[in-house]
Amino acid sequence: MAFVVDIxxxxxxxxxxxxxxxxxxxxxxxxxxxxxxxxxxxxxxxxAERFKHMPREMGYGxxxxxxxxEWGPDFVHLLENEPVITLMERILGKNLHIIALQGxxxxxxxxVLRWHSDEVYLERRADVPDSxxxxxIINVIxxxxxxxxxxxxxxxxxxxxxxxxxxxxxxxxxxxxxxxxGKGPVSLTVKAGDCVMYSNQAWHRGSPNTTDQxxxxxxxxxxxxxxxxxxxxxxxxHLSRDILDACTPRQRELLGEHGRGAxx
Ligand SMILES: O=C(O)CCC(=O)C(=O)O
Numbered sequence: 438m439a440f441v442v443d444i445x446x447x448x449x450x451x452x453x454x455x456x457x458x459x460x461x462x463x464x465x466x467x468x469x470x471x472x473x474x475x476x477x478x479x480x481x482x483x484x485a486e487r488f489k490h491m492p493r494e495m496g497y498g499x500x501x502x503x504x505x506x507e508w509g510p511d512f513v514h515l516l517e518n519e520p521v522i523t524l525m526e527r528i529l530g531k532n533l534h535i536i537a538l539q540g541x542x543x544x545x546x547x548x549v550l551r552w553h554s555d556e557v558y559l560e561r562r563a564d565v566p567d568s569x570x571x572x573x574i575i576n577v578i579x580x581x582x583x584x585x586x587x588x589x590x591x592x593x594x595x596x597x598x599x600x601x602x603x604x605x606x607x608x609x610x611x612x613x614x615x616x617x618x619g620k621g622p623v624s625l626t627v628k629a630g631d632c633v634m635y636s637n638q639a640w641h642r643g644s645p646n647t648t649d650q651x652x653x654x655x656x657x658x659x660x661x662x663x664x665x666x667x668x669x670x671x672x673x674x675h676l677s678r679d680i681l682d683a684c685t686p687r688q689r690e691l692l693g694e695h696g697r698g699a700x701x
Contacts, residue, residue, distance in 0.1 A: 592646030
């Protein structure tokens with residue numbers, strides 16, 4: 438059952454086509470993008486406050502709260518925040534959905550320090566050299582809306598530019614930190630309200646948090662319709678009808694309730 442909570446003011450202005458094209462080009466070329474000020478300041482405060490009242494963990498470890506849409510319609514409304522949603526629709530298709538809606542609480546000792554692609558959708562065979570061009574893959578875009586400023590010492594997300602073309606996990610011979618075609622990682626230091634987004638194919642990690650503060654983010658993962666949803670605990674998860682009935686048709690689709698398709 439969804440809780441009664443306020444919906445904070447969210448972005449409503451649709452970006453211009455020229456702006457969208459520039460953002461899209463950067464995502465296809467580099468595999469990542471930072472949108473400054475993507476979440477209005479009152480919404481940043483709102484979600485930071487909401488996190489304070491959530492349990493230490495939800496069965497998925499201390500760094501990732503899961504299925505935040507169960508905690509109230511404010512998290513569902515966030516899925517339609519502009520300019521992010523229009524950019525996601527442009528790249529992933531109008532029938533996109535989320536495959537996860539997590540909350541990150543990254544503190545010293547629980548960071549995700551290992552370099553990785555979340556999944557590899559088009560696998561480069563071991564006998565195919567990196568000089569062979571594969572298309573850039575963007576089927577899932579992880580969006581991190583930061584609720585805190587993230588300077589270097591708070592352990593920002595790091596991404597290796599262009600590595601969404603690698604079509605494989607990083608290997609020891611890529612170096613430490615790994616490089617893709619000569620480029621090493623960028624540290625995505627941001628301000629609260631900025632949104633970091635990257636193809637889940639890109640090699641990434643969370644860098645060490647050397648402070649006593651926690652890096653907080655609301656993290657929707659938007660995907661093409663064909664990518665299966667991953668609502669923990671995955672198998673037999675049931676998204677309650679109460680939650681769906683409180684949503685608009687568009688929100689229901691974003692949560693995964695689609696019209697009839699090829700597989701019924
Ligand atoms: O800490 C981060 O920003 C990255 C987290 C991550 O890579 C993951 O949860 O798989």
